[in-house]
Amino acid sequence: MRKKGLYLLLLPGVLFLTLFMVIPIAMTIASTFFHEGSFTLQGYMQFLTDKYFVKILLTTLQVSLVTTIACIVLGFPAAYYISKLGPRKKGILLALAIFPLLTSSVVRSFSWMIILGKKGLLNSSLLSIGLIDKPLEILYTPTAMMIGLIHLFLPLIIITLVGVMENIDPDLIKAAESLGASKFTAFRQVIVPLSVPGLIIGSILVFVGSLTAYTTPALLGGKQRVISTFLYQNAITLNDWYMASVIATIMIVITFVVIFFMNKLATKLNPKG
Amino acid sequence: MQEKNRGLALFTLLVFLFLLGPLIIISFTSFEPGSVLKFPPEGFSLRWYENIFNVEMFMTTFQTSMIVSLLGNLLALLLGIPAAYALSRFQFRGKGLLNGIFISPVLIPGIVMGFAMLKYVIVVYHLPIYAGLLVGHTVLMLPFIIRVIASSLSNFDFAIEEAALSLGAGRLETFFKVVLPNIRSGIIAAILIAFLESFNNVDISVFMTGPGVSTLPIQMLTYVENNFDPTIAAISVVLMMITAILMFVIERLMGLSYFTKR
Numbered sequence: 001m002r003k004k005g006l007y008l009l010l011l012p013g014v015l016f017l018t019l020f021m022v023i024p025i026a027m028t029i030a031s032t033f034f035h036e037g038s039f040t041l042q043g044y045m046q047f048l049t050d051k052y053f054v055k056i057l058l059t060t061l062q063v064s065l066v067t068t069i070a071c072i073v074l075g076f077p078a079a080y081y082i083s084k085l086g087p088r089k090k091g092i093l094l095a096l097a098i099f100p101l102l103t104s105s106v107v108r109s110f111s112w113m114i115i116l117g118k119k120g121l122l123n124s125s126l127l128s129i130g131l132i133d134k135p136l137e138i139l140y141t142p143t144a145m146m147i148g149l150i151h152l153f154l155p156l157i158i159i160t161l162v163g164v165m166e167n168i169d170p171d172l173i174k175a176a177e178s179l180g181a182s183k184f185t186a187f188r189q190v191i192v193p194l195s196v197p198g199l200i201i202g203s204i205l206v207f208v209g210s211l212t213a214y215t216t217p218a219l220l221g222g223k224q225r226v227i228s229t230f231l232y233q234n235a236i237t238l239n240d241w242y243m244a245s246v247i248a249t250i251m252i253v254i255t256f257v258v259i260f261f262m263n264k265l266a267t268k269l270n271p272k273g
Numbered sequence: 274m275q276e277k278n279r280g281l282a283l284f285t286l287l288v289f290l291f292l293l294g295p296l297i298i299i300s301f302t303s304f305e306p307g308s309v310l311k312f313p314p315e316g317f318s319l320r321w322y323e324n325i326f327n328v329e330m331f332m333t334t335f336q337t338s339m340i341v342s343l344l345g346n347l348l349a350l351l352l353g354i355p356a357a358y359a360l361s362r363f364q365f366r367g368k369g370l371l372n373g374i375f376i377s378p379v380l381i382p383g384i385v386m387g388f389a390m391l392k393y394v395i396v397v398y399h400l401p402i403y404a405g406l407l408v409g410h411t412v413l414m415l416p417f418i419i420r421v422i423a424s425s426l427s428n429f430d431f432a433i434e435e436a437a438l439s440l441g442a443g444r445l446e447t448f449f450k451v452v453l454p455n456i457r458s459g460i461i462a463a464i465l466i467a468f469l470e471s472f473n474n475v476d477i478s479v480f481m482t483g484p485g486v487s488t489l490p491i492q493m494l495t496y497v498e499n500n501f502d503p504t505i506a507a508i509s510v511v512l513m514m515i516t517a518i519l520m521f522v523i524e525r526l527m528g529l530s531y532f533t534k535r
Binding site for chain 2: 003005006008009010012013014016017020021022023024025027028074075077078080081082091093094095096097098099100101102103104105106107108110111112113114115121151154155158159160162163166208211212214215218219228231232235236241244245248251252255256259
């Protein structure tokens with residue numbers, strides 16, 4: 001095929017993305033280094049020296065880290081169990097994991113408002129069995145955000161891990177067992193290391209996803225800001241587009257740094273080399 | 274050993290209870306006859322389903338969401354099918370970079386993308402908000418369209434295309450009569466997956482609201498801030514039913530392996 005035809009196929013998409021994504025993103029980043037016409041790092045200095053900003057950043061990182069760890073702890077055993085099932089049962093459980101993933105995040109976060117609210121399901125059940133004598137304040141705290149985010153991203157790590165674990169040759173486990181390894185040792189020595197690349201990809205998706213999620217913190221976090229709701233607040237409520245651009249740039253940088261280093265780690269830890 | 278497997282089964286059951294429980298609870302509360310969300314509901318009523326139709330903003334934003342998702346889908350297909358075809362069919366310099374550009378909208382945080390689009394598409398390019406929404410959703414859908422169609426093309430035997438060409442069919446004719454029909458189910462699946470991504474999107478839409486223009490998820494967010502009646506639960510059930518139907522069709526068309534492969 002001639003070169004001209006090839007360009008004709010790719011050009012419309014590339015032009016569209018350049019105009020409506022690449023330029024807006026690049027210019028947003030560039031704009032943070034210029035204030036009233038001259039080069040400056042003032043926005044970043046302001047961000048990093050203001051206690052309130054730093055606290056939001058740390059809360060966000062903490063919430064994302066806890067969410068990621070919880071997703072691994074809950075998702076890994078479940079994924080292992082699913083990967084060992086027959087095709088029919090596996091299909092059903094995968095479908096049940098994918099369904100929430102495709103469901104609107106507004107719906108999923110709202111469901112936790114019903115459960116975690118002051119008069120919510122959790123409080124009314126705990127009160128009625130007498131475990132607590134005044135309602136717990138969970139909704140509108142970082143804990144509520146974490147629960148909502150774990151709920152949001154757990155399916156992602158489960159299905160990613162099932163995809164990886166399915167491809168582990170069952171003969172490897174049989175071989176380990178015939179050489180005297182117990183089931184648990186075989187799991188630890190064969191399944192876990194071979195799942196590491198999938199685990200890292202899954203963790204990137206969850207960590208970056210929680211770091212940048214907007215709907216769940218907006219609905220469940222109340223006044224507690226994370227970096228994404230803080231960006232929105234600066235852009236829309238406070239109308240401070242310069243600060244909003246600084247926050248946007250910081251989010252992009254964190255995202256790419258995380259993806260870069262986790263990918264490095266994945267290559268390093270891949271037992272297949 | 275049986276013991277351990279049973280423990281694992283129980284653990285998995287609890288994980289799924291955590292995943293699906295909230296969605297089941299929200300479904301029950303939608304039938305509450307009173308005006309405060311409660312679980313379990315104190316009776317059975319469909320009045321909040323009726324209320325969806327009575328709140329005009331839900332109807333107009335639903336319409337906007339449908340138009341933006343469908344029209345944006347069409348635009349993304351027009352841009353994405355040729356690109357996916359070129360990227361899977363030919364080897365050329367800079368292919369890796371182009372692949373990266375086409376997939377990048379999923380790597381950039383949605384909220385950042387929304388803000389950058391507000392800044393440039395609406396303010397600098399002066400597009401009306403409705404057009405901005407459409408453009409934003411097209412960008413959002415493009416990587417999904419390209420990824421699903423490219424994976425569908427990777428199962429297509431291009432020797433068939435060669436055969437048609439060598440028998441004298443034109444390139445364009447071959448594409449429409451030979452290639453396209455063979456990847457039809459992939460294209461439909463791509464449309465549905467992209468539709469769900471767009472219809473449920475908050476991160477971009479939240480920046481693209483203006484007088485009389487907003488999407489359903491944004492309207493739901495606004496409503497929840499001021500009301501705590503079961504209307505949102507009722508809408509949630511309707512949305513979950515739509516999701517379930519679309520997911521069933523996607524499964525029929527290409528299985529669920531798209532979701533487990535990364």
